[in-house]
Amino acid sequence: MAEDLKKMYRTVKGDHFPSEIRITFGDQTLVYRKRTWKIEVEPGIIEERGLRYGENPDQEAALYELANGNLILGECEYIEPGLGLVSSLREEDLLQFGKHPSKTNLTDIDNALNILRYLSKKPCCVIVKHNNPCGVAYGETIAEAFIRAFRADRIAAFGGAIALNRPVDKACAEAISEQYFEVVAAPEYEEGAVEILKKRKNLRIIRINRIDQLEKYWGLRVVEFKSLMDGGLIVQQSQVNKVKGPEDLKPAVAVKPDGTEVRCRREPTEREIEDMIFGWAVEIGVTSNSVLFVKDQCTVAIGTGEQDRVGVTEIAIFKAYTKYADLLCYDRYGIPYKQLELEIRQGKRPESQKIEIDEETKAARAGLPGSVMVSDAFFPFRDAVDVAIREGISAIIQPGGSLRDWESIEACNEAEPPVAMVFTGQRVFKH
Structure with missing residues (x-):
């Protein structure tokens, strides 16, 4: 039985989707062509195949690239052909197939790129698991960016997809190869980096040529389709981040039911503003409510x-708190926190080791003091703000627009020390 399950994940399912899809919007037509690759399905047997499978091994799937058509609806001109990222991967871009990509692998990388396009100023790493970021960080080098993103959530990063906006050097490759990931995508790999990464035989190593040009994609929209269970469709424009810099942040001001204006008393510091803009870019790629x-x-x-x-x-x-304790445990004893708990129950370690980590985590409040809170939609009540303030967060960025915004602002003003809050005027739900 166990061997059957393992075989299921090794299987290349294949698909029966057509080589071309045409979608007509009135008198305008978009043409999509299926992306396939020549792969070794069995030792010595090369076949042309598309995606490995869909979200699960029993679901057929196909990848299509926009090949023709310039869609304009109203005042919105949608993305043109010739700007493919994930959808235009060629065999030579798949530097190591591993278990060649499934739908999940590619949508994870796509969402990582969705976030990275807003974070081009410095070396940046986005680690995605199940289409949600679990660690995102800037660094002075691309290796530092990866290490910071990985340590932000070492647990969830296991088996995830990495996207980097700078070429992978040997130092970054060494750090990645020490952990288990399914996919790594970067604009290029410096000499010797691929050989280091290939120590992980099942790692998909992907080169995406336009990652270094991602900022050009900032305002480009695509058409998003949601298929309903009855065969119907909901169609919408994709989201675009409207917060490019400090000038796009709005003061947190609201009016109470009695007509009194309430204004957030403390302005955010320069560091908090940088974290707000960074956090809002990450929030674009997080499933709501978030x-x-x-x-x-x-x-x-x-x-x-x-x-x-x-x-x-x-x-x-x-x-x-969970990630902070786990990282302390891993740095100190080289094992996950849950493994520490197990070994204590088995009598292999003294309980004092866990108590010490728990006390340090509580004393540090999991590193939350001084952090910025980011919310993809307004706070309908002040309860969430109060909960975060108790943990020491120093600033908040949120869309604003609630009838009770004044309550959240008052919570910030009542805090000791006071907490800064700004509005974006933009909700960024992602479903």
Whole structure:
């Protein structure tokens, strides 16, 4: 039975989707061509195949590249052909197939690029797992960016997809090869880096030529399709980040029911503004409802996909504590925190080791003090703000627009020390 399950994940399913798809919008037509590669399906047997499989091994899937058509609807001109990233991968870009890519691998990289296009100023790493970022960080070098992003959530990064916006050097390759990942994508690989990465035989090593030009994609929209279970479709424009710099941040001001104006008293510092802009770029790629914390242009914790905002805030805080304790344990004893708990139960380690880590984590409040809170939508109540302030967050960026914005602003003003808050005027739900 176990061998059957392993075989299921090794299988290349193939597909029955057509080589070309045409989508007509009134009198305008977009033409998409299926992307396939020549791969070794069995030792010595080369076949032309598309995606390995879909989200699960029993789902057929296909990858299509926009080949023709310049769609204009109203005042919006959508992305043109010839700008392919993930959809235009060729055999020579797949430097190591590993278990050649599935739908999940490529959509993970695509969402990483969706975030990276807003973070081009410095070397940056985005690690994605199940189409959500689990660690994002700037660094002075690309190796430092990877290490910071990995250490932001070492647990969730396991088996994830890495996207980097600078060429991978040997130092970065060595750091990546020490861990287990499924995919790494970069604009280029310096001499010797690929050989180091190939120590991981199943790692998909991908070169995406336009990653170094991602900033050009900032304002480009695509048409997004959501298929309904009854065969219907919902069509929408893709999201575009409207926060390019400090000038796009708006003062947190609201009016109480009695007509009194409430204004956030403290202005954010330069460091907090940098973290706000960084965090908002990351938030674009996080499944809603979401709240995340950022400090020194690195994610501290990311809460995703919850139905209520105070709940996702509490989950993000819980994750911060969990990751902080795990990293302490890993640095100190070379094992995960959960492994430490197991070995204590088995009598292999003294409980004092866990107590010490727990106390240090609590004393540091998981590194949350001084971090910026980022929310993809307004706070309907002040409860989520209060929960975060108790953990020491120093600033908040959120869309604004709630009837109770004044309550959240008052929570910031009442804090000791006061907390800064700004509005973006833009909601960034992602479903």
